[in-house]
Amino acid sequence: MRIALNPIQWMASDDGWLDPSLAPGREELLGQVRKAGFDGVMAEVPAGWSVEQYLDVVDSLGLALAPGYVVCRSDGLDGAEAEVLENVAAVARQHAALGLTDIGLGMGMRKDAPRERHPGQGREADAARLAAVTTLIGRITDVMLTEGVRPALHPHVATWIETEDEGRAVLDAVPELGFLPDTGHLAWAGVDVRALIADYASRVPFVHVKDCRLSVAEKGRAEGWNYRQTVLAGLWAEPGRGELPLTEILGALPADFDGWLMVEVDRPDITDPYESATVSAEWMRANYS
Template sequence: MTAKIALNPIQWMASADGWLDPSLAPAPKELLTQIKRAGFDHVMSEVPAGFDVEQYRALLDEVGLALAPGYFPCRSDGRDGNEDTVVAAAAEVARTQARLGLTEIGLGLGMGKEAPRVLNPGQGHDADPSRVEAVTALIGRICDAMVAEGVRPCLHPHVGTWVETEEEGRAVLDALPESKLGFLPDTGHLAWAGADVAGLVKDYADRIPFVHVKDCRLSVAAEGLEKGWDYRQTVLAGLWVEPGRGELDLTGIIGNLPDAFDGWLMVEVDRPDIADPYESAQASARWMHGAF
């Protein structure tokens, strides 16, 4: 395996309420410099506010970082009337990613703090096959729009959204062709939702150009389910940790990728267990380079 180790630097954005607040991150040059110094050579693609593509490229070159695929949150359930707006936004994001030289992007559903599954996380709350069908139809439209720009979206099941469980993820992937839709597994979110993460990676390995490597304490997730905690309560109780510090067999899960896998293993630490974000990133890079 010749995977590229990348970081989505969200540990700098972890807020006191168990959510993410991008305004907490350092200024772009300082953030990217810290990522490089921590031991990463690739960073998730996201053009900073106030930058154009050329300025972003120049900053990356100055710091010495290369790009890993970005992410697009679909803020519609496929039947709320926002579908056309979402598809247009997806096409615009794909154009930007293509200008940055990328051909893949993560695609997940959006979520708000009071969303039904954010209040009842990791359990497939209010499962509805007709909603999955509507979401799938919308994702199909997003795929068409993004692929037309030269960028293939990759489905990212995520706790708190309407594509959360293994069953829902498989339904969407099986309904749409590999040429239009790849698969972006997130080890932590899938595990929290009770999925057979290793089995999913094995079954859809040929559709996976990158992985979100996220470790967690499943014991905290289980306690949260038992006590009726919402998403943020579970996060604040210590769910997320740096890779290698939690309860997931990350090397075993990722070992189900093909030997020829040359995509990205992208670390995400939604809320650092090591309080200082830079030290969290350092520990993550050190473990990842040792393991992979």
């Protein structure tokens, strides 16, 4: 197994969301990821950079690139299919140029949307919308595979693919699609994460390793907190500092799994993002060296 970081703890904003502008410059950020003890980082070419420039910086720091992430900002019913397909094709070509063959695929989030107001509860589930989303994801998969990159579905709280039933429906309907489990988001949505990973293990190219406090999620549901309020109440934590049995969950991966374990700490429990990354790397190496 290979260990990487998506350095979003540097982007945690005061309102419980993520703001990339809060992170240091990309070269400095990548340097801190490497110094914290990670050998890999999530691939993301900065705006205005060429692929060659990005690769030069990554190589100079001794980092390897782990698969990146692309967002589908359509529910399949809004007439945005052409724009979505054009975007994912461009992202796939860029990923292929980076030498990568897999990428995460998630649905878009929006503040004050129904599931952001009531996170992890499958609010406003709709069979017609799920069918439209599934059809769109099938087309996205075809487009990206043509470019040599396989998307991996990433169920995510506060999106239209949030629950176990929704994730399974899409994965079963689009067999060419990979599966990118996020331990924290799946657990928040009430999923038996180990069982879900075990059922689709052959389709998992990498994992988002995320710890959380389900006690906070439960309190948030009882109190009617939205996504951001739940995050600010202390939902997320560095690996080993939350309440998830991460080693047990990840034990569902095949014995010969050689993909990336990518740490994500959406909002650090340790205030300083560099220290958060260091503690995360130490835990990962202690358990997966």
